[in-house]
Amino acid sequence: MRRSARDTEDSARKVNRRALLLGGGVAAMFAVLAGRMRYLAVDQADQFKLLAEENRISIRLIPPNRGQIFDRNGRLIAGNEQNYRVVITREDAGDVEEVLKRLAEVIPLPPEAIERTLTEVRRHSPFVPVIVADRMAWEDLSKVAINAPSLPGVTPEVGLSRAYPLDTDFAHVVGYVGPVSENDLAKLDYPDPLLKIPEFQIGKIGVETWMEDRLRGRAGTKRIEVNAYGRMMREIDRVEGDAGDDIRLTIDAEIQDFVQARLGSESAAAVAIDVTNGDVLAICSSPSFDPNLFVRGISYKDYAILTEDDHRPLANKAVQGAYPPGSTFKMVTALAALEAGVINADTSVYCPGHYETGGRRFHCWKRGGHGAVSLARSLSESCDVYYYDIAQRVGIDKIAEMGRRLGLGMRHDLPMSAITEGVMPDKAWKRLRYDQEWRIGDTINASIGQGYVLASPLQLAVMTARIASGRAILPRLVRSIGDQELPVSEAPPLGIDGALLRAVRQGMHSVMNDRRGTGYSNRVADPAMVLAGKSGTSQVRNISAAERARGVISNDQLPWNRRDHALFVGFAPFEAPKVAVAVVVEHGGGGSSVAGPIVRDVALRCLTPGPLPPLSAYPKSQRGRIETFLNALPLRRIEPEVTARSRA
Structure with a gap:
């Protein structure tokens, strides 16, 4: 059946309309795709390039x-x-x-x-x-x-x-x-x-x-x-x-090496400070250890050797150790009493060998007593009764105040680990710490650096430097960082009358240079380097009345860890102080016999070019023995100066 011309014409119109719609749709889709491609390829190009780089490149x-x-x-x-x-x-x-x-x-x-x-x-x-x-x-x-x-x-x-x-x-x-x-x-x-x-x-x-x-x-x-x-x-x-x-x-490597060798195998610490500016010239703790072992991880065996040693080589005794300062503290008590006006340099106290108060008897180290004692002689011969007496007159609070002015009971800010504050006790401290009132016996014990009083070798060196200079010397360990030299600020005056300081210094001079002084055997013969100092022996055990009656057991008859600590502090030269030294030998026994010789050797080494203290500075009778001893020290050969790397 043949379609009419009208039907054919209608069909053609419909096809053309559909084709146009389809073509328009396709064209619109391609337009959208083209726009999206342009957005990704052009507008977002930098972002996608960065993402690609981050996948390929690692920083x-x-x-x-x-x-x-x-x-x-x-x-x-x-x-x-x-x-x-x-x-x-x-x-x-x-x-x-x-x-x-x-x-x-x-x-x-x-x-x-x-x-x-x-x-x-x-x-x-x-x-x-x-x-x-x-x-x-x-x-x-x-x-x-x-x-x-x-x-x-x-x-x-x-x-x-x-x-x-x-x-x-x-x-x-x-x-x-x-x-x-x-x-x-x-x-x-x-x-x-x-x-x-x-x-x-x-x-x-x-x-x-x-x-x-x-x-x-x-x-x-x-x-x-x-x-x-x-x-x-x-x-x-x-x-x-x-x-x-x-x-x-600020440390001098050659002096540091000498001091470390001089301490030897003792469980000890020593600190030497420049009195003029607070520079720490040497600060040693013995025995020591090799830090190179720790750089890549120390073995269990080597670490066990260090931790099981009763001399504690890992502990920095110079700043971490807190010890009863013993008689090295007597200058603090003396200055407190002098400043308070309860005594003067000529005040005399009678020492019969003991001091009685509150129904208790406190003994002097010299059983028979010292007789009538002045300030200079009390320091020279280290009479305990003198300080028992004057401490009762001045009181613990003023003693503690003086101790803090001299650098005790405070943390000195050095870039070292676990620096102790020590203990400078007073009435308020005991109430806060133990919820107890201060007693007369506490003052007596504190007056000679026993009881609650604790100090580190660093603090004792600072105390000695302040007494020698009359200024609030602060220890300094870092001299420069990078190319920047750190400034040295002048230490302010302590505010203690110069005459009082001179009286105490004279007593320290007598310790070393009077024949009856406890440090006479450690005197310096060279007039240009005269040493002034103070010995100290601090007990680590209680001595019972029964033991005292039958005779106190000597240190060499006791186990090592029950022996007294030996301490000594000193400064030199006496007329124009340049260096202050403090030494503590744990369980060493007598301060004068054990710590005193170390202080003398260290002070002389600091005052001379080295590598050893000059023999001429020692008394003639001692030179042969000392020469043999010093020449046997295991000193290392320190390499000469190394120039720090330059910076652009």
Whole structure:
């Protein structure tokens, strides 16, 4: 059946309309796609380029060189040395255990090192290198490089590691560095990203930790190309960081070495301070330890040796130790009584060998007594009864006030760990601490540096420096940071009448230079270096009435840990003081016989170029013995000045 012309015309119109609609729809869709493509390709090009770069490029931190530490004369104390080491990467090694066994055939690798490495490998991602051997000899590193084809994943490296060339001399002062621990990170609110780099090291004690922010420096960065698994393919560029600041201390390395050697194997501490400006010239604690052992992790065996030693080599006795100062405290009691006007330099007190009050008897160290005693003689012969008497007149509060003015009972701000405040007690302190009232016996004990009174060797050195100078000397350990010399501010006057200080100084002079003085055997014969000082012996046990009646047991008959502490303080030269020294020998016995000779030797060494105190400064009768003793000291040969690295 044939369609009419009208039907054909209607059908054609419908087809054309549908075609137009379809074509319009297709055109609109292509327009949208084109617009979207333009948006992605042009408008969002920079954003997608950045995302692509971040997938391809990784930015990593470059650890900076740690700042070095020098003594006052530029001798290196803590530096960075080239360190050869071998690392292994699990991703490249495959069977790590098998590769480590092969490596052990090439270089010495004990079983515990293999076990430690396997543990570390499991803890880290497959592409993170783990240290297998550290501080290797060049010969061993060469063997690893030669055998590289048979050791997949093993890479020899050259880097920098902390080193302490004077090891035991500065262990307690400078401290040491070690790997960052979880405990270290937990202490920080916003830890430096550097601290999360594997094996990165920070200061753990001493100057290394207290000056960490200045020593660490600022990280550099490097851009590396990585694959989809995060493994490095190549380095694109790098920007080096800023090295940490070099630090120069006030300590003289040669004097420090002498003092450390002079303390020997004693459990002891010594501090020497420049009286004119507070510079710490030497600060030693004995026995010491080698901080290099801690840099990459000390072994259990070595650590056990240190912790089980009853002489406590890890403790910094110079600033952490708090000891009854014994008779070295008598200058404090004397100055308090003089300033209060309850005595003068000529006031006499009779000593029958004991002092009775409140139904109790307090004994003098000299059983038969000293008879009539003046201030100078009370110091010279260390009469206890004199101080029992004047302490009752002046009272504990004024004694404590004087003690604090002389630097006791306060924490001196040095960049060292666990510095003690000591104890300078008074009535309010006892109420607060024990909820008890102060008693007469407390004052008597405190008057001779016993009872509640505690002081560190650093505090005793400061006390001596203040008595010698009449000024509120503050100890200073850091001389410069980077290129900046730290200013020395003049210490203000103590506010103690000069005549009173001279009376006490004269008593300290008598200790050393009067034939009956407790320190006479430690006198200095050279008029230009005359030493003034004070001995001290502090009890660590109670002496019962029964023991006193039958005779007090001598120190050499007691176990070491029950013997008295030996103390001595001194300054020199007497007429124009330059150095103050304090020494404490734990359980050493008599202050004059044990600590006194050390104070004399240290003071003379500080006043002369060295390497040993001049024999001419000693009494003629002692020179032969002293020459033999000094020449036997194990002094090290200190390297000459090292120039700190220059900065652009």
